[in-house]
Amino acid sequence: MAAGKVSAPHRTLSIALRMALWYALSAFTLIAVATGALYSVLTTTMYQEDLRDLADNLNNARLLVRSSAPGQFASSPQPRPSWAPPHQPEIYLRVLDSSGRTLTETPGMAGELVPPSSADLARISSSDGDQRDVLSRSGKPFMTLMVRVAGQSERDPPQFMQVALDREHAEYLLARYRERLWLVLGTSLVLCALAGYLIARSGMRPIQQISRTAAHIRSTTLNERIQAHGLPAELAGLAETFNSMLDRLEQSFLHISHFSDDVAHELRTPINNLHGEIEVALSKARSGDEYREILGSCLEECTRISRLIQTLLFLARSDTTADTLERELIDVGRELKKVEEFYEAAANDAGVVLRVRGDAGEGAEVNRTLLQQAVGNLVSNAIAHTPPGGTITVSARAHQNQLTVSVSDTGCGIPPEHLPRVFDRFYRIDQARASSGQNVGLGLAVVKSIATRHGGHVDIESEVGRGTEVRVILPI
Numbered sequence: 001m002a003a004g005k006v007s008a009p010h011r012t013l014s015i016a017l018r019m020a021l022w023y024a025l026s027a028f029t030l031i032a033v034a035t036g037a038l039y040s041v042l043t044t045t046m047y048q049e050d051l052r053d054l055a056d057n058l059n060n061a062r063l064l065v066r067s068s069a070p071g072q073f074a075s076s077p078q079p080r081p082s083w084a085p086p087h088q089p090e091i092y093l094r095v096l097d098s099s100g101r102t103l104t105e106t107p108g109m110a111g112e113l114v115p116p117s118s119a120d121l122a123r124i125s126s127s128d129g130d131q132r133d134v135l136s137r138s139g140k141p142f143m144t145l146m147v148r149v150a151g152q153s154e155r156d157p158p159q160f161m162q163v164a165l166d167r168e169h170a171e172y173l174l175a176r177y178r179e180r181l182w183l184v185l186g187t188s189l190v191l192c193a194l195a196g197y198l199i200a201r202s203g204m205r206p207i208q209q210i211s212r213t214a215a216h217i218r219s220t221t222l223n224e225r226i227q228a229h230g231l232p233a234e235l236a237g238l239a240e241t242f243n244s245m246l247d248r249l250e251q252s253f254l255h256i257s258h259f260s261d262d263v264a265h266e267l268r269t270p271i272n273n274l275h276g277e278i279e280v281a282l283s284k285a286r287s288g289d290e291y292r293e294i295l296g297s298c299l300e301e302c303t304r305i306s307r308l309i310q311t312l313l314f315l316a317r318s319d320t321t322a323d324t325l326e327r328e329l330i331d332v333g334r335e336l337k338k339v340e341e342f343y344e345a346a347a348n349d350a351g352v353v354l355r356v357r358g359d360a361g362e363g364a365e366v367n368r369t370l371l372q373q374a375v376g377n378l379v380s381n382a383i384a385h386t387p388p389g390g391t392i393t394v395s396a397r398a399h400q401n402q403l404t405v406s407v408s409d410t411g412c413g414i415p416p417e418h419l420p421r422v423f424d425r426f427y428r429i430d431q432a433r434a435s436s437g438q439n440v441g442l443g444l445a446v447v448k449s450i451a452t453r454h455g456g457h458v459d460i461e462s463e464v465g466r467g468t469e470v471r472v473i474l475p476i
């Protein structure tokens with residue numbers, strides 16, 4: 001036995017997990033970008049504010065230096081600038097002469113900031129100041145601004161003023177802010193992932209419900225359906241498709257189960273007959289003629305059983321086979337003539353006229369044996385249901401890529417309530433004939449199956465007391 005090795009399906013991330021990840025990632029990115037932008041706005045604003053503060057302080061100091069007597073700064077160093085507001089203790093001022101010598105400075109400034117070199121001073125023009133961010137001796141961040149101040153008279157050499165702002169507090173605030181920011185970002189990452197997972201899971205719940213229903217449907221519970229009511233629009237469509245598939249499956253199962261019942265029933269009658277006849281034969285000693293007669297009758301039953309089995313096999317294969325039909329180009333008129341010859345004797349016995357109309361041969365590419373079988377079944381039905389003196393007409397016509405073979409009779413006709421079902425398997429109208437065991441009710445089912453295998457269909461018209469016409473329509 002060639003055991004096929006079935007590999008386990010490769011499992012990928014669940015949709016809920018994927019959705020949760022995407023949701024968390026996108027929400028987190030959005031939050032991170034927003035907080036990053038806010039942080040950057042905050043740092044630049046604080047920096048600009050500090051710079052403006054520094055410039056204001058410098059202007060105030062410049063006015064003060066201008067208005068004081070020459071050399072006053074050098075002779076009496078200011079312990080602390082009088083203009084410095086009390087809440088801004090971190091502002092420092094230094095005044096230098098043109099050679100770079102410190103004239104005066106805020107106490108403690110020398111300990112923090114090295115005085116600028118004369119090369120630094122040479123670079124400062126009168127219009128633009130020089131602004132820098134530097135680290136103090138003790139490692140504190142400072143922002144410095146240095147300008148050149150013209151002497152009071154033209155002869156006086158220029159002086160330089162340097163203001164410095166200790167930004168340690170600002171940096172401390174920003175560092176605290178950053179710490180909080182990481183905390184907020186970390187928490188929002190966790191919350192986003194959680195929210196994403198919950199949203200995705202609730203979105204997936206209806207799918208799980210559908211899958212649960214589908215999982216416990218068996219051949220015995222084919223009547224179960226998925227509740228499409230209340231499902232989201234996309235899934236309601238899926239549920240309806242699934243339900244209609246179940247409808248079709250249920251119909252097929254019912255059909256198969258009825259068919260099996262009928263098959264068992266039809267086989268039981270001839271086998272019972274056979275059984276009875278053999279039992280009677282064996283009940284006592286008989287003459288050779290009697291045995292011959294009984295065996296002949298048994299053979300007849302066997303032939304019927306074998307014919308029935310053959311028909312059932314043909315129908316079963318037609319249902320399942322996807323093979324393309326073997327077709328050949330035939331002269332339809334000639335084939336109909338052959339059928340006429342075959343059934344002539346039976347028609348004569350029944351006292352009906354059998355005729356084939358239209359001798360101009362229609363060429364068609366069909367399966368010869370199956371076409372003969374279909375027409376034969378129709379003719380044999382017509383002979384069986386037409387009283388003596390009636391007429392049976394077999395005709396063929398090719399029109400618009402369709403071959404229509406029709407068998408019409410002037411027989412008893414079929415009541416309209418039976419018409420929709422006469423092509424069903426084992427369907428018979430006349431129960432008396434059915435119980436005689438001669439007819440099983442498969443003739444028209446075979447005709448329909450032959451038409452279907454050719455990609456065509458069948459059609460029936462009948463009127464009680466006037467006759468019946470059955471048409472087989474095949475594409476050619």
Ligand SMILES: Nc1ncnc2c1ncn2[C@@H]1O[C@H](COP(=O)(O)OP(=O)(O)OP(=O)(O)O)[C@@H](O)[C@H]1O
Binds near residue numbers: 381411430438441443
């Ligand atoms: N030409 C017809 N005129 C009147 N009734 C018909 C005609 N053809 C078919 N029928 C009715 O349709 C039923 C189904 O026909 P179908 O050929 O499938 O079965 P059957 O002839 O009873 O049995 P089988 O053909 O298997 O021997 C028949 O029992 C018969 O009552």
Ligand SMILES: [Mg+2]
Binds near residue numbers: 377380439443444
């Ligand atoms: Mg028949």
